[in-house]
Amino acid sequence: MPPKVRRPRAEWQEQLAQGVRDVRAIPGLTEEQYERLEAVAKEYPFFTTPYYLSLIEEMDASDPMYIQQMPDAVEFEDSSFLEDDPLDEEDDMPVRHLTHRYPDRVLFVVTHTCAMYCRFCTRKRKVGKNPVPPPHELEAVFEYIREHPEIRDVLLSGGDPLTLTDNALEWIISNLYEIPHVELIRMGTKIPCVNPARITNELCEMLARYQPFYLNTHFNHPRELTPEAREACGRLVDHGIPVGCQTVLLRGVNDDPETMKQLMHELLKARVKPYYIYQADLVKGTDHFRTSVQKGLEIMEALQGHTTGFGVPQYIIDAPGGGGKIPVSPSRIVDLTDEKIVVRNYEGNEYEYPAAGYDAETVQDYFPAFNE
Ligand SMILES: *Cc1c(COP(=O)(O)O)cnc(C)c1O
Ligand code: SF4
Numbered sequence: 001m002p003p004k005v006r007r008p009r010a011e012w013q014e015q016l017a018q019g020v021r022d023v024r025a026i027p028g029l030t031e032e033q034y035e036r037l038e039a040v041a042k043e044y045p046f047f048t049t050p051y052y053l054s055l056i057e058e059m060d061a062s063d064p065m066y067i068q069q070m071p072d073a074v075e076f077e078d079s080s081f082l083e084d085d086p087l088d089e090e091d092d093m094p095v096r097h098l099t100h101r102y103p104d105r106v107l108f109v110v111t112h113t114c115a116m117y118c119r120f121c122t123r124k125r126k127v128g129k130n131p132v133p134p135p136h137e138l139e140a141v142f143e144y145i146r147e148h149p150e151i152r153d154v155l156l157s158g159g160d161p162l163t164l165t166d167n168a169l170e171w172i173i174s175n176l177y178e179i180p181h182v183e184l185i186r187m188g189t190k191i192p193c194v195n196p197a198r199i200t201n202e203l204c205e206m207l208a209r210y211q212p213f214y215l216n217t218h219f220n221h222p223r224e225l226t227p228e229a230r231e232a233c234g235r236l237v238d239h240g241i242p243v244g245c246q247t248v249l250l251r252g253v254n255d256d257p258e259t260m261k262q263l264m265h266e267l268l269k270a271r272v273k274p275y276y277i278y279q280a281d282l283v284k285g286t287d288h289f290r291t292s293v294q295k296g297l298e299i300m301e302a303l304q305g306h307t308t309g310f311g312v313p314q315y316i317i318d319a320p321g322g323g324g325k326i327p328v329s330p331s332r333i334v335d336l337t338d339e340k341i342v343v344r345n346y347e348g349n350e351y352e353y354p355a356a357g358y359d360a361e362t363v364q365d366y367f368p369a370f371n372e
Contacts, residue, residue, distance in 0.1 A: 012197035015049040016115065016163075022046075023071060027059060033073070040071040044285055045128030048116045052194040055223060064221045064253040067289075069116055075285040084125035086282040088322035095144045097133050101324055105153035108141060109133075110172060114160040116194040120250055120289040122281045122318075127159055142175050145182065153184040162191035162198055166206050173210045186214035188246065193219050196232035204239035216244040216275055220253050225266035233270045244275035247313065248289075249299070255291045257302030264303065264311045274313035279328075282320055293317070293328070301330045305346025 009017060023037040023046060040046075048069045055065045061072065092101045099107040112123075112130040121127055145151050154176050161169065176182050191198045207213050215236055219225060236243050245267050247254065254260050264274050277299070280290040296315050303312045314327040334350055335342040341355045 010197070010200070012195050012200070015051050015195045015197060018050050019115075020046075020048050020050070020053060026070060036073045037071050040073060040075050044071065044075060044119070044124055045117050046071045047114070047128065049195050051196070051228070052116050055226070061252070064250075065223060067252055068118055068120070068220065068250070071119065072288070074288045075119065078284055078287040082282050082284040082287060083320075084284050086320045087122065087318055088320075089123075092322055095140050096137050098141045098144060100144075100148075100151070101322060103150050105155060106145065106151055107155050107157050109158055110138070110156050110161050111159040111164055113163045114158065114194075115163055115191055115198070118190070118248075120248060120280060120283075120286045122283055123159075124283055124285050132164070138172060139175075142179070145176065146179050149181045152181060153186070154182055156185065156187040158188075160189050160191055161187050162189045162203075166203055170206050173207075173213070177210055184212055184214070185210065186216065188216045188218070190218040192217045192229055192232040192236075192243075193224050196226075196228040199232035199235050201235065204235055204241065207236075207241055208239040211240065214242050214244065216246050217272065218247070219245050219263065219267060219272075220247050220250060222259065222262040222266045225263075225270055230270040233272050237271045243272045245272050245313070246276045246278065247274070248278045248280060249291055249296050249315075250280065250289045251291045252289070255295055255299075257299050260299045261303060261307060264307060264313070268308060268311045274311055276316045276325070277313050279315070279317045281318055297328070297330045304330070304332075 021041075023041055024034055026037070029037070037046075052065075052069060056063055056069075057065070059066065061067050089099045089107075092099045094100055097109045099109075101107070109123075111132050112127050113132060114121075114127055117128050145154065156172065164172075173185055176185055207215075217233065219229070233243050247260075247263065249255060249260075254263060260277070267274050277296070279293060279296055280286060282290075300312075300315045315329060316325045317328055318325050332344050333341060334344050336355060339355055341353050342350055343353065344350050
């Protein structure tokens with residue numbers, strides 16, 4: 001027998017194999033601080049890639065790249081009203097791993113593993129703690145979707161679906177597209193931001209066989225749009241996969257209009273369409289990241305009309321208790337009656353427009369010149 005040849009690991013596998021999960025890799029802390037962080041990481045797992053670690057410039061909480069990935073003792077010092085599952089995702093689960101909240105679309109948690117555990121994660125209660133769901137549990141989800149013809153859109157989420165192998169993913173996607181009423185499959189993934197080498201040509205070619213397929217990624221700071229990340233997003237787009245971005249509004253990371261505008265510009269340059277900015281959910285262990293809603297509105301005000309229209313995402317509050325995503329926006333309406341609307345533009349100037357649809361008399365009242 002010839003000796004077994006071990007295939008060299010691909011770059012993205014290397015990133016996972018060399019991943020950091022020991023808080024003692026953080027330099028310069030006291031023994032007491034290490035012990036505290038070990039306790040935090042026990043409750044909320046710590047894992048990050050050497051690639052994403054390399055984006056840190058200052059090894060302390062002043063660095064937006066540091067606070068997103070490094071555990072902090074404040075995760076244990078939350079306000080008492082915070083919950084593990086404020087969106088009541090578990091209550092809307094008719095079968096394990098599936099949240100069916102909106103009639104026509106579902107959120108399918110295909111894994112609980114990520115390539116990096118964001119310290120502000122909405123699913124902090126479960127990511128990194130549960131095993132990958134076994135095939136029979138995924139089959140139960142296919143079965144549920146098959147029995148519910150109102151479901152037209154399946155969102156693959158997690159955890160991070162791109163921590164699965166290409167084969168496992170293809171098995172899930174092809175099973176879903178065999179269901180006649182499934183019109184649309186999309187995926188939420190942080191991988192282009194934290195392990196961009198995972199976006200291989202083979203992966204893109206596989207995904208491209210299942211159209212329509214939309215991918216939403218997750219960038220929070222302009223420094224995350226490195227040449228590697230841009231290449232990963234570009235490769236997806238080159239294969240015909242539209243890429244969007246969901247950003248979380250985070251204190252100390254992107255809670256100022258200038259940083260957020262820069263982020264949107266970097267995304268557009270990487271051919272990524274900004275989709276949502278989320279107000280931070282009321283998740284236990286994440287309070288220190290939360291900003292005021294006023295700050296979010298101020299950021300939206302600074303984007304709307306001040307930059308490329310399709311570079312402006314919607315600002316979303318995901319309603320506690322399972323109400324779903326609700327877009328909020330600074331009001332542009334100064335006054336509205338049956339006759340007219342007064343609206344405010346990006347410079348603060350006000351303009352009138354007839355509020356009724358086509359109606360010869362009203363139009364003539366407003367534009368007397370039409371009579372002459
Ligand atoms: C976010 C989410 C969706 C998808 O919402 P869109 O606004 O269509 O992107 C579906 N189900 C659940 C439970 C969600 O949280
Ligand atoms: S990648 Fe997504 S699911 Fe995983 S920790 Fe970050 S926000 Fe949570």
